[in-house]
Amino acid sequence: MKNLLLQLFTWWNGATMGTRVFTARHGQFVGEDDFGNRYFQTAGGRRRWVIYNGYAEGSAVPPGWYGWLHYTADAPPVNDGYRPRDWQKPHEPNQTGTANAYRPSGSLLNPDPKTQGEPSYTAWTPQ
Secondary structure (H helix, E strand, O other): HHHHHHHHHOOOEEOOHHHHHHHHHEEEEEEOOOOOOOOOOOOOOEEEEEEEEEEEEHHHHHHHHHHHHHHOOOOHHHHHOOOOOOOOOOOOOOOOOOOOOOOOOOOOOOOOOOOOOOOOOOOOOOO
């Protein structure tokens, strides 16, 4: 019951009811990524969209699917044989606002902040 209410009254959890109806009437399933996001297109491929698995976050779309969604690639990654390069790291969604966010040294949120009064650099003096 809780999931039904979330889907009815929130747009950020999965798909709205309008998107579900449109997908049921016009959507052709294309594929699914490692995060569980499902990708669809209309019969002619004129429209492409994603239904997120959980929270709707645009950075959760991996690079291969991003290219397909934005018409950079004609074939979806599952049909195209897309593989990340050896030097590429595995895709991670944006971590801003989470416990895994980047916090440089000197940040107030860094677990190991510098002590107050200790300079973070050495000033240059001419000879």
